[in-house]
Amino acid sequence: MAKKFTGKLAEPIDPPKLSILSIHNEQNEKELDRVFNTKIEKLILLAGHYNIPIDDNMNIALALRLAEEFIPGFQETKKKGPSTKWNILTRGILYAEIERMKEGNNKQKGISWAAITLSKKEPWSSFLENDSKKGENPAESLRRAYYKGKDNKWSDIFYDYYKTCLKIDQIKGNSDEVKKWEKQVFQFVNNKE
DSSP: OOOOOOGGGGSOOOOOOOOSSOSSOHHHHHHHHHHHHHHHHHHHHHHHHTTOOSSTTHHHHHHHHHHHHHOGGGSOOOOOSSOOOOOHHHHHHHHHHHHHHTSGGGTTSOHHHHHHHHHTSTTHHHHTHHHHHTTOOHHHHHHHHHHHHTTSHHHHHHHHHHHHHHHHHHHHTSOHHHHHHHHHHHHHHHTOO
């Protein structure tokens, strides 16, 4: 599905105001440069819109991303059959995320509170989008998945990994490792159907 564009990406470019008296004059060159530079600026904004890094591969990455979004021949087919959304790994990550939310000042708040909070945030809100469409309560889906994954070894592994990231950050005095953890959770959950 096509993304909605805002800001400069939603604004059309004013056409060049060209003089008909001479094709090659300074004013015409300035107008053509203005339009060209505006398009380059918008390409960079478009790359940012799709979270594509601005580097030597930006143009090809952007072309592929747009082709995947708009041209059926570039789109991957969806798997047939029942959804495999929840598995031991996603339940393990969810368990670690809920346990993480219950730490610190949130100890008095429980699993239901954490499930409600997570169900409203990315990546879990997108992950649970189909549940919402079916009329299911997304927070309840998370709560059930938490309990199903509570005793699985991956739950402990993911939570231990998060705690290790937290300890490294405490030693370093920053939050770099926890931010990496959050990014990895986001990427993993978004790669699921």
